Amino acid sequence: MPKVLVVCGATASGKTSLAIACAKKLNTQIISADSLLVYRGLNIGTAKPTDDEKDGVVHHLIDVVDPTKEFSVSDYEKVALPIVERLLAEGKTPIICGGTGFYINSLLYKSQFGNVGANEEIRAHYENVLKENGKEYLHRILKEKDPESAKILHPNDTKRIIRALEIFDVTGKRKSEQKDEPIPRFEFVCVSIDYPREELYNRINLRVENMFQNGLKEEVFGLMKNGVQECSQCMQGIGYKEVIEGIKNGQSDNEIKEIIKKNTRNYAKRQITFFKRMRNHYSLAPTNATADEVLRLL
Template identity: 35%
Template sequence: MNKRKPVVALVGPTSVGKTATAIELALTFGGEVVSADSRYLYRGMDIGTDKPTLEERRGVPHHLIDILDPRDDYSLALFQRDAQRAIEEIHARGRLPIVAGGTPLYLRALLEGWHIPPAPPNPELRAQLELRARREGPEALHRELQTVDPVAAARIPPENVRRVIRALEIFLTTGRRMTELEGREAPPWRVLWLGLTMPRDELYRRIDERVDRQVARGLVEEVRRLLEQGVPPDAPAMTALGYRQIVAFLTGQMGLEEAIQRIKYDTHRYARHQLTWLRRMKQVEWYDVTQPGWYEQLRERVERFLREESDEGVVAVHQSGGGKEAPRA
């Protein structure tokens, strides 16, 4: 008998439709959504993240959305703590946690039970590394990381300067590689990993359409307002896709059309990175959202999963009338 409580994880690249699908599953199975999207954490950053509105959430409780000021710092360890707490609280209410997002590092740390390296932040060292990144470019720091911790460098892209700095900080502070200090302990839940995908050309088209829609909705004005409110242009939150390129436009480093094209190009590259890492996770069961009947198949898979034994016996499958049609991807 498997006595661990259930968690559904919904993963996939940006723009594939995870948010709408998670909401539909939550309505069908009596669930609540735990966001594993690092961009959704920050208040006032709505358009550039394509964050679902309260109306779009359709009454489904969401966790780890709008919990930080854009000037705040946040860490993988804090996310792991906060997400674990949210899952425990959802289980205590007798509901189903649905972890949805496209940040592979967050998903794996939470649902694979990673041990986060016990190296406290070193503000002075971080400032030195951040200065080097600005002067020499992110690739210089990434090359250094490849030298001291090639495993970490392989899973952290050069443009994720914050994570590169953290990996270097751990090595320079402890003398040991981040990947040596990390361990794993099976989480106290049974997890069903579901992945959404689509042909790459279609994904790129959706990304481009979303970027155009964000600009039309007021992305430039949103970024300008954040800067006027005192959010530093180099704050971690402002390094998110869409924000850093518009900051470059507002500070005169490039024209608006160039910034828009850069957002699209960089988002294509990020989607490829997401898929590369998610495809390495053999436990993920993939569904092509362009194929007829994909959502019905996914829903039936969740039903089978929830019929398995849990701490409370057989988990009830809540049929609320939702899920009869595929949600907007």
């Protein structure tokens, strides 16, 4: 079975540079797995790679969604999975690069309830509930029927919420009760760059400082001027929501920066925990995080 390479890990750990170096060695393409990089216009707050940084390597799932729109894990899977499959069919090693764990898992693993057929009547019912009452209300229904799934699924991920409700109504079983090991779609290897915690935090702090110097606040103003609402999904990302709240609360730039740094550090800790639990995962010391070292693992 051909292998897929996943370059994952904490924010600000150097994933993009490593993935690009590997892609050039393998003559392949990169599928981004980042829930904010999909949006057009979110450049500074996402540290979106520039054309120069991409160095001629084709990147997919960057700048594909209007910032006024929502984009779920299901939407991501629908667009990204065919790209992975096409590259494999061409005999290439797809590289999935990013820090959004649920995006990555949606590509690596088959749906555990894939054998539960669609029930159009039940699905239509919940779609109507969503339309009339909103996503928060729909999420509360899931919380009542399947609390564990509700903890995992974000209210914005309405397609998977409806699917979990559909499974419960059809089978009488909670989606979260599925205990079997997830079934991999592909053979894969996951690598991440494992910085000492203090060094990683310093990298995060420096990135936030650079974002403000490069115009993060102006980027937020520009997005809102172009019709992106405060409640838009993309504005819930770290960096964007803190700027909006800070402006509303009259906070100084330094105060906003410190909040972003703190929230980013906490997010990085959650990412590290998530990815270390993945199968076929290798942590590389920064000094060993080279394309040649990664290719030896394939």
